[in-house]
Amino acid sequence: MSETSTLHRILDYSARADPYPLYAELRKTPVALQEDGSYVISTYREITDILHNPHLSSDVRNLSRPTPAAERRDTPSFINIDPPEHDRLRRLAMRHFGPPCTPGLVTGMQPQLTEIVSSLIDDFANTQLVDIVDDFAYPFPVTVICHLLGVPRDDEPRFHQWVNAIIDSLDYDPKTDPPEKLNLGAQATDDLHQYLGGLLEPRHDRPGDDLLSRLANDDGPDGRMTDEEIISTANLLLIAGHETTVNLITNGMLTLLRHPHVLQRLRDEPDLIVRLVEELLRYEPPVHIVPWRAAYSDITIADTVIPKGSQIMLMLASGSRDPDRFDDPDRFDPDRQDNQHLGFGSGIHLCFGGPLARLETQIALSELVRRLDRPRLVTDPPPYRPSPVLRGPIHLHIEQS
Amino acid sequence: MSSAHTLQGFKRDGRIAIVGASLAGLRAAEALRGEGFTGSLTMIGDELGEPYDRPPLSKQVLTGWVPTDGTKLPRRRDIDAQWLLGVPASGLDLATNHVHLADGNEVAFDRVLISTGVRARPWPVEAEASLDGVFVVRTRGDADGLQQALAAGPSRVLIIGAGFTGSEIASICRERDISVTVAELGPAPLVGALGAMIGDVAADMQRAHGVDLRCGVKVTQLEGDAQGRLCRAHFSDGSTVDADVAVVALGGIRNTDWLQDSGLAVGVWGIACDSGCRAFDLNGLVTDDVFVAGDVARCPHPVYEYRFISLEHWANAVEQADIAAHNMVNAQADRWPHLAIPAFWSIQFGVNIKSVGVPTFADEVVVTQGSVPDHRFVAAYGYQGRVTAAVSFNNAKWLDHYRKLIETAAPFPPPCPTPDQPVDAKPVPVDFPGPVLLSQGATVVVTGHDPSERHVTAVRTHR
Numbered sequence: 001m002s003e004t005s006t007l008h009r010i011l012d013y014s015a016r017a018d019p020y021p022l023y024a025e026l027r028k029t030p031v032a033l034q035e036d037g038s039y040v041i042s043t044y045r046e047i048t049d050i051l052h053n054p055h056l057s058s059d060v061r062n063l064s065r066p067t068p069a070a071e072r073r074d075t076p077s078f079i080n081i082d083p084p085e086h087d088r089l090r091r092l093a094m095r096h097f098g099p100p101c102t103p104g105l106v107t108g109m110q111p112q113l114t115e116i117v118s119s120l121i122d123d124f125a126n127t128q129l130v131d132i133v134d135d136f137a138y139p140f141p142v143t144v145i146c147h148l149l150g151v152p153r154d155d156e157p158r159f160h161q162w163v164n165a166i167i168d169s170l171d172y173d174p175k176t177d178p179p180e181k182l183n184l185g186a187q188a189t190d191d192l193h194q195y196l197g198g199l200l201e202p203r204h205d206r207p208g209d210d211l212l213s214r215l216a217n218d219d220g221p222d223g224r225m226t227d228e229e230i231i232s233t234a235n236l237l238l239i240a241g242h243e244t245t246v247n248l249i250t251n252g253m254l255t256l257l258r259h260p261h262v263l264q265r266l267r268d269e270p271d272l273i274v275r276l277v278e279e280l281l282r283y284e285p286p287v288h289i290v291p292w293r294a295a296y297s298d299i300t301i302a303d304t305v306i307p308k309g310s311q312i313m314l315m316l317a318s319g320s321r322d323p324d325r326f327d328d329p330d331r332f333d334p335d336r337q338d339n340q341h342l343g344f345g346s347g348i349h350l351c352f353g354g355p356l357a358r359l360e361t362q363i364a365l366s367e368l369v370r371r372l373d374r375p376r377l378v379t380d381p382p383p384y385r386p387s388p389v390l391r392g393p394i395h396l397h398i399e400q401s
Numbered sequence: 402m403s404s405a406h407t408l409q410g411f412k413r414d415g416r417i418a419i420v421g422a423s424l425a426g427l428r429a430a431e432a433l434r435g436e437g438f439t440g441s442l443t444m445i446g447d448e449l450g451e452p453y454d455r456p457p458l459s460k461q462v463l464t465g466w467v468p469t470d471g472t473k474l475p476r477r478r479d480i481d482a483q484w485l486l487g488v489p490a491s492g493l494d495l496a497t498n499h500v501h502l503a504d505g506n507e508v509a510f511d512r513v514l515i516s517t518g519v520r521a522r523p524w525p526v527e528a529e530a531s532l533d534g535v536f537v538v539r540t541r542g543d544a545d546g547l548q549q550a551l552a553a554g555p556s557r558v559l560i561i562g563a564g565f566t567g568s569e570i571a572s573i574c575r576e577r578d579i580s581v582t583v584a585e586l587g588p589a590p591l592v593g594a595l596g597a598m599i600g601d602v603a604a605d606m607q608r609a610h611g612v613d614l615r616c617g618v619k620v621t622q623l624e625g626d627a628q629g630r631l632c633r634a635h636f637s638d639g640s641t642v643d644a645d646v647a648v649v650a651l652g653g654i655r656n657t658d659w660l661q662d663s664g665l666a667v668g669v670w671g672i673a674c675d676s677g678c679r680a681f682d683l684n685g686l687v688t689d690d691v692f693v694a695g696d697v698a699r700c701p702h703p704v705y706e707y708r709f710i711s712l713e714h715w716a717n718a719v720e721q722a723d724i725a726a727h728n729m730v731n732a733q734a735d736r737w738p739h740l741a742i743p744a745f746w747s748i749q750f751g752v753n754i755k756s757v758g759v760p761t762f763a764d765e766v767v768v769t770q771g772s773v774p775d776h777r778f779v780a781a782y783g784y785q786g787r788v789t790a791a792v793s794f795n796n797a798k799w800l801d802h803y804r805k806l807i808e809t810a811a812p813f814p815p816p817c818p819t820p821d822q823p824v825d826a827k828p829v830p831v832d833f834p835g836p837v838l839l840s841q842g843a844t845v846v847v848t849g850h851d852p853s854e855r856h857v858t859a860v861r862t863h864r
Contacts, residue, residue, distance in 0.1 A: 052801040054770050054779075054819040062820070082820035083796075084771065297817035348798045 007032075007040055007313075011171060011388050017381035019288070019388070020330065023318035031304040037065070038292075038311035039304075042318040044325035044342070046302050051347035055296045056312070057082050058349060062294040064309030075228040077236035079349060082296075086348065092225050093233050096214040098355060106355045109144070113360060116143055117367045125371060129378070132396035136368070137249035141360055145241025148356075149234055150210025151199060159195060162188035163242050170291060170389050189235075196231045196238070211237070237353065245357045247286035247385075247392025249364045252277070254396055255284050256369065257377045259332055266369050273362045276334040280361070281320075281343025283332045288317035289389045290345065316342040317391075374401045411511060412730050415440040418500050418508050419482075420490045421516035421656070422446025424454070425695030425718040429514050430480040432726030442482040443508050445500060447489035448540060456715055458544035459566050460748060463573040465552060469545045490517070493663040495691065512690045512729050515660070515672060515680065516722070519653030519696040519713060524561075529623040534631035534646045538566060539653070550646045551577055558582070559634050559644040561620050563590035565747045567650030568603065572749040575610045582613040582642045584620050584634075587834045595760050595792055597832035599780065602773060602794065606750045613642075623647060653713065655697050665691065670711040670848045671699040676738040678725035692729055694721040699848060700739060704807060705762050705789070711846045714745040742804050746797070752776055755797040757804045758790025760831075762847050767814045767828040770821045771796055778823065779803065782831060783813025 009015055010022045023042060026032065030043035041047055050056050059082050060066055078089040095101040120140060124130045142160075146153045169185020196212075203216040215230045225233065256263040266272050292311050299306045306312060320341045321329040344351035351357070368375075378397035385394045417433060419426045422444045430442055446452075453472040461467040485502065492501035493513070500508045521537035524530035534555075536547045551558070551574065558574050560567045563585035574581040587593060589600030590607060607614045619637040626632045634642050657667045665688070666673040666681040672693045673681045678700070680691040693700075695718040701707045724739040747754040760766075763782035771778030771794075779799055782790035787810045791803035806815060814828050 048801070049805060052799060054799050054802060054821070055817055057820050059820065084775075084777070084821050087777070296820050299817075350798075 007034060011173070013384075013386060016384035016386075016388065016391065019317070019391070020321060023315060023321055026315060026318055027322060030302045031306070033304075036311075038313060039306050040313045040315060041301070042315040042322075043302075044319040044322035047314050047316065047319040047342060048346050050293075050299065050301055050312070050314070051345065051349075053299060053301075055299050057294040057296040058086070059294065060292075062296050062309065063292070063311055065311070075226070075232050077232040079236055083348065088222055089225065089229060089233065090348075090352065092218065092220065092222055092229075093211075093215070093237075093352065095218065095220050096211055097352070101220075106359055109356070110359065110363070112147075113144065113363050114367070116140055117363050121367060121371050128399060128401075130372075130375075130398050130400065132253050132368075132398060133246065133250050133393060134395065137246045137253070137364070137396070140249070140364060141241055141245035141357075144356070144360060145238060148211055148241070149238060150203070150208065150212040151196075151234075151238065155195075159192060159238065160242075162192040162195075163239050164188075166192070166239060167243055167385075167387055167390060171387060192235055192238075193231055196234045197227070200227060200230055200234070240351075240353055241356075243390050244286040244353075245360050247390060248277075248280065248357060248361050250393050250396050251284035251286065252280050252361060252365045253368060253398070254377070254380075254382065254393060255280060255332055256365065257375060257398065258380070262332065262334060263369060265334075266366070270366060270370075272334055273366050275336070275339075277358055277361050277365070278339050278341065278343075279332060279334045279336055282326070282336075282339055282341030283320070285317050285320060285341070285343040286357075286390060286392060287343070287345075287351075288315070288391045290314035290316060291389055316345060372398070372400050375399070408730070408732055411440065412436075412438050413440065415511040416443070416509060417441070417512050417514065417729065418443045418445060418510035419514045419516060420445045420493075420500055421514075421518055421695065421697070422448070422484070422486065423452050423516070423518055423695070423718075424474060424715065425516035425518070425722040426514070427452040427474055427476075427480075428719050428722035429516065429694055429726040429729075430482055431477050432723045433730060434478055434480050436727060436730045438730050440511075442480060443485060443510070444480075444482045445485045445488075445490055445502065445508065447487070449487040450541070453541055455539070458541065459538055459569040460573070462544045463548050463551060463570060464576060465548060469541045469548070472541065490659050493660055493665070493691075495664055495688070498690065510690075512692065514692045514694060514725055514729065515697060516693070516695040516718075517656035517659070517697050519655050521649070522651040522654050524623065524647075524649045524651075526623070529625070530649070531629075532623060532625040532631045533629055534644075535623060535649065536646065537649045538570065547646075547648065551579060555579060555644070555646045557642065557644040557646075559584065559620075559642055559647040560650055561647060562650035562652065563587075563603075563607075563614070563616075564593060564650060564652060565591065565749075567648065568607070569747060569749045570648050570650065571607060571612050572610070575612060575750070580611075580613070582615065582634075582644065583607060584618055584636065585614070585616045586619050588616050590614070590616075592834055595756070596763070596766055596782075597834075598766050598768075598829060599792060602776065606752065606776060610750045653696070655711075657697060668699075668848075670709070670846055671697045673699045673709055676700055676702070676740065677728045677736045678721060678739060679728070692725045694718065694725040701850075702759075703738075703740065704742065704810075705759055705847065708762075708850055709848045710743070710759060711848055712743050714743055716744050717741070742807050744800070744804070752794050753797055754792065754794055755800055756790065756792045757800045758782065758788075758807045759847060760790040760792060761833060762789045763831045765813065765828040766831045767826060768823040769815055769826065770799060770819050771823060773823070781806070781813065781815055783828065786813055787811065788813045788815065 006026050010019050026042040030046045032040045078086045120136050124135050165184045165188035169182050172182045203213045207217045218224045295306045295310045297308050323329050344354040375398045382393040382396045452474045454474050457472050488502045488504045490500050491503045521539035557580040560571050560583045563583050568590050571581050571583050590603040592600030621637050622635040624633040655671045660667045664682050674693040675687050678692045679687050680693050696713045699709045699711045702710050720741045721739050724737050728736045744757045760782050763784045765783045769779050769781045777795040779793045779796045788806040
């Protein structure tokens with residue numbers, strides 16, 4: 001079985017429910033050259049090494065053969081660019097989200113997060129059949145990110161479709177996928193940009209608390225983002241806030257239901273939640289793959305020279321299950337020590353919203369476990385979303401007494 | 402303690418004394434319990450109170466943000482120790498395995514860990530050092546006193562010595578909008594640790610933030626008024642500065658005085674030990690029952706030609722404590738070497754400075770990423786064509802890559818371009834001034850090969 005086919009089998013929908021045995025197969029070749037000239041990296045040390053390697057680029061312009069799904073806009077968001085521009089944009093965004101300029105924001109959201117969670121659970125507390133995704137894990141982070149950005153919650157049905165189309169196009173494969181998949185993604189990207197531009201426009205010279213207003217009226221030492229930069233940043237945060245935490249919460253509930261003794265422990269020891277969420281980020285992370293990076297110059301890793309311009313795919317979820325780094329990696333163990341997982345990536349592109357995702361998931365799982373009455377999985381495995389990159393159930397039906 | 406049987410007995414009910422109850426001592430004690438040591442553990446420390454963290458004392462404590470009693474070190478496990486605090490050790494008798502304390506008491510041990518660290522080098526003229534307003538910063542009490550003096554709104558603060566501690570305190574003064582003069586005998590701040598190129602950047606940063614930086618001068622006299630309060634300082638160039646607070650930041654003195662008659666390889670750079678933290682005696686023979694960790698240890702490093710290196714780094718204290726503890730309760734075959742690549746950080750004038758490797762073990766330096774004028778960059782240090790260290794200004798997330806280059810003796814200068822390519826990427830001589838030209842002590846010192854060497858130069862260049 002060649003490595004190429006291992007990767008293709010991972011990307012194939014049939015592997016969605018349990019890609020982990022295929023990751024183990026992939027790890028036999030830590031840095032694997034594919035038929036199309038790209039490289040797949042699947043072991044922990046090689047992934048962390050390359051994520052700290054200054055010769056790795058996130059800018060599509062450094063690929064010798066640009067990927068079809070790559071962002072085509074003139075102003076990419078900071079996830080898709082390199083220093084120094086990346087550092088400037090991320091710093092400008094972080095000024096309004098975390099330390100050192102806004103240290104208390106995420107912690108200060110705790111009461112509000114708990115309130116949203118409680119009210120969502122109230123709605124299904126007396127229902128026997130619950131879909132954890134539609135009834136809870138999706139609406140919760142979406143409400144939070146909308147509030148944070150200043151996007152009207154009522155517009156959700158509109159941008160939900162765009163975001164879905166964009167996510168679908170992320171893993172576009174010209175060999176197997178119809179071109180519409182890519183075109184729909186491109187159209188949705190344009191629509192979402194236009195929509196966010198419309199929200200930004202009236203915020204100029206009107207200071208407010210939401211992120212769009214703050215970015216539009218910023219006067220920090222680095223100056224202000226251009227409108228295009230603000231839209232790109234808001235676009236990134238909206239998609240990331242939309243499509244990742246939902247999977248983390250859902251994967252969390254699924255994992256707890258598959259490990260009833262841990263679920264019971266969480267009921268008895270609520271403080272367990274902090275380490276439990278870290279283990280979840282290792283064991284069932286919401287982001288499985290960094291679909292592409294580029295070798296800015298030749299990169300030597302694990303005795304392999306990756307030539308300049310090559311496309312590199314990073315299998316984060318595989319790295320977090322690497323037995324050379326984690327003892328008994330396929331065991332879900334909330335007591336695990338030294339748990340430096342790759343759930344939020346590593347290096348300069350380490351997840352921007354990680355602190356918020358952590359808190360959201362901690363509150364969500366704690367409250368679900370506290371309030372659901374003897375929950376049981378209806379189907380195991382549940383049906384999954386199409387994406388191998390942002391992987392998670394599309395529905396998680398549970399029954400309660 | 403050669404047989405497995407004896408070792409098991411020692412782990413079960415042996416006696417371990419740890420002299421020096423700060424970061425290294427506490428972490429070693431925790432690691433010993435983690436290794437399954439259930440015998441008696443005695444912690445001896447000259448300071449009263451629980452072990453605390455020192456890096457905040459020149460940073461968050463001085464801004465007034467963190468109170469001094471908010472710096473207690475977190476406890477990772479219960480160490481079930483007998484604490485003898487407030488009395489320094491005064492001697493070590495290896496014939497009978499006793500630690501002597503200054504109050505006349507003594508502590509018997511089977512194995513001992515020495516982690517007595519460093520104390521601040523005081524102002525050399527005692528009458529001037531005792532003027533009101535003259536400070537050193539090493540202990541919690543020191544930082545408390547200086548914080549109060551800064552809060553009182555002094556007209557000007559004089560910092561003597563522009564190493565890391567002095568530069569960080571100068572930064573805090575500017576943050577609190579206090580006028581500050583920095584006097585440095587060398588040609589630039591941080592130059593003893595990081596060389597001339599970075600020294601120039603540090604000098605720019607200080608001046609851009611309104612520091613009155615004076616390099617190449619020596620403070621010759623601290624003058625007091627009739628009430629015994631500091632009022633003026635005199636410089637070697639004939640000038641004077643009126644100041645009501647002076648911070649003496651002239652580096653540290655290793656706390657080894659109490660070991661002068663111990664027969665151990667003790668010198669100004671600390672106690673020589675092997676990479677497993679076992680102390681050497683004066684003859685350069687390794688001892689079995691005496692271990693060393695933290696600022697007071699001087700340890701050979703294979704990456705740096707097995708030269709002995711003394712480090713005053715937080716991470717080194719932690720890593721070395723773990724190694725020492727492991728080796729204290731394991732047989733020779735299971736011993737670990739302390740091979741971590743040194744690393745440290747500083748924050749000053751809004752810039753995070755971080756380093757891996759030993760910058761003083763270098764002959765050339767090159768900017769590899771970023772922009773020096775913008776104070777965001779990485780510089781790599783090379784010694785005879787291989788990478789030996791790197792320093793970052795607001796670019797710390799790349800340093801793991803450079804650590805790897807150091808560990809693998811990668812060629813210097815690193816060949817390939819990066820997206821954030823500096824304008825000028827040509828190596829320049831690293832240019833460290835001799836130790837005589839520094840007013841502050843270096844925090845990393847390469848001290849040569851001889852384990853009992855008493856008189857060494859800070860940096861030896863072998864060509």
